[in-house]
Amino acid sequence: MEKSKPHQPGYVQLILLTPERANRHLRQSAYPMNGAIYISSDSYVKLHLRENEEQHGPSVKKLSENGTELDEVYCLHCVHWPSDAEKWYFRKRSHGWPDTNCVKAIYDDGCHVVPIGSKSIDRYGNWSADPLIWRLSFSEAEKRLVHTMNDTQFLVYGTFKLLLKEAFENNNDTLCSYFMKTLVFWSIEESTTALWQPLRLVSCIEVCLKRLISWVSNGFCPNYFVRENNMFYGRLGENEQCFLINHLLELYAQGWRCLLRCPSMKPFEDALQNTNIQIPKMLNDDLNTREIHFISPEINEESGADHEEEVDVGFFSDLENDVINFSDITGLKTMFSKKIVSLIKAERDRSDIDIITLSQQKLLQRMALFLLDETLLESRCARFKYRQIRRALSLLSYTCRADISRGRLSLATAYYCLGNYSKALKIIELYEDILHHRSGVLYVSSKYPTKVDPGYKKNFCTRALNRLERASLAVSYDFHVYQNRPIIPKEIALEI
Structure with a gap:
């Protein structure tokens, strides 16, 4: 694995050192250049395409046996932790998330590389991906991190996936589910653990929304493992940025009411609207007068x-x-x-x-x-x-x-x-x-x-x-x- 210096962090080139031991797909993806044999990410994913299947980024879109669509990613495992992500392993975590045992386990497991290159603008002004570049993937590490979340953190993650699907006016798919996961990871790591409590769910959502607004405003969405990798690169144009920032600020101005933009939340509308009225009533139903007086x-x-x-x-x-x-x-x-x-x-x-x-x-x-x-x-x-x-x-x-x-x-x-x-x-x-x-x-x-x-x-x-x-x-x-x-x-x- 060779660091791709001209390209953005989080992307690498792969050199085939032992062609005689490589499988068929790797040999057929080989591309000799400058005295070395590089593996083409573009050729590698195309070799896995079958009839009536289509490429979708680094994955192949296909139908399962029961007729549902699925994306299959043909990745390669890297047993060593990549140099681009060294800062993630060594950085100080003031609030203890993730803990040292989790960080060590993730580091020891290494990562994967997926067949998709970094984007650049060609001479005609079009965005295209470099066919010899591979992207670092930390999907296994992300699963481990999700499993360490408490109930409130997981609810916030689910809420933002719901907002993305039903409330965000997301032109050209500028925002995606992966960005929401990254948003929650950064918010948990950089916020006190006392914030992530059930009674502070709305505050947690507000903290994450403010961070997302800041990212869109600055045009920079940092990858959780490779901070220098701006995931907005090639996705967030000036028009999309202007539209999104105004839309997100509008949602932020509504406070918790922005949740009511999600059709899935409509059944809970009356409960949300009347929360402040119902709490004392429930107390009155469940406790006697003396207990209520003692509590409040x-x-x-x-x-x-x-x-x-x-x-x-x-x-x-x-x-x-x-x-x-x-x-x-x-x-x-x-x-x-x-x-x-x-x-x-x-x-x-x-x-x-x-x-x-x-x-x-x-x-x-x-x-x-x-x-x-x-x-x-x-x-x-x-x-x-x-x-x-x-x-x-x-x-x-x-x-x-x-x-x-x-x-x-x-x-x-x-x-x-x-x-x-x-x-x-x-x-x-x-x-x-x-x-x-x-x-x-x-x-x-x-x-x-x-x-x-x-x-x-x-x-x-x-x-x-x-x-x-x-x-x-x-x-x-x-x-x-x-x-x-x-x-x-x-x-x-x-x-x-």
Whole structure:
């Protein structure tokens, strides 16, 4: 096995050292070059093709005896661990996954090589695979890693396979199941073990989704065993990248509701929507009053709910009345930087972090609208405007979780003013769906009296929800449009 230096990491060339001991397929795949006999990956897989079978990457697609389709991969076992993956074996694992015994067992078992070359662009601008290159495969190691997952980790892996199949708008099959497995591997290794608990399933999904967004945004999906191998290479073009990043940010903005995009999850829709209401009811059914009081004294105390409602009204009102007096994006960036510093400067309690995080969301939202306004008013080249608009839309998508109304309506308005009416309509439909399933709203305004739906106290107070969660589920702000600004529908501008 020879490292293929001109090609990306994770790919090798095979030299046939003992032709007299090789089987028929290896001998017929031999390709003499530069005084050595190389094995052609392209010839090797084609030699296994039979009538009515077709090649599918490194595999041969065929029908089983019972008539189902299957992919058969003709690979070669490498008894030694490849040099490209040495860093995987020696790297430090701060959270203990996988453990040293598992790592040692994987290392000792070696790997496989499969007959598919790395992609490159030919002189005609087309992507093609080098016929003499083979790809390193760690499928046996991956099976071993999957078997070490706990129930929560396995559920997250299954969830992302489901999202890929039913929720991700995956043009040209840019994303694949293998990327989802890689995503979960990296997330488990680089996250504390305390995260991967059943009660934190939604947080685990959010951690993985944020990592996937980062990969797509940077155009780099690192192979788990060969970090330098960018698996997006040759798959993620500029158009696909722009489409995917906006789509994933839209899903992230929906929080756990993005699971409802999967048709398979529809039977559980009511259960998911009413989770926060049903938990106390179940407690009341299963335990007597004394036990409930002992576990959570405030559940049956009306005064506790009243107090939380008052505190929330004050909290979100103060946040909304924190007027931003900057008329340019530079001032907003300065203020945003100060908020970041205050977040990481010292240990803070939960409410301090909520204030800073929600303030950041508010600033980012304002920055995004400023960026859109400035970009549309400037006379710059189309490429520059495209990138700035893309940045602004990404920011608006990210900040949708700060409340149930303003963020989504701002994003829908931006798409409408940019001429993407179908996207705007889709966001409005999602917003209407949220309103339809709402269990109570806290309406906060800087100009009008605050209003609280009766259901807010019942369904969101004394439910152990932090204020970030309450904001994303039940807090609504005024939606502002400004005359003489580009981001305002013409129909509305005529009435102002």
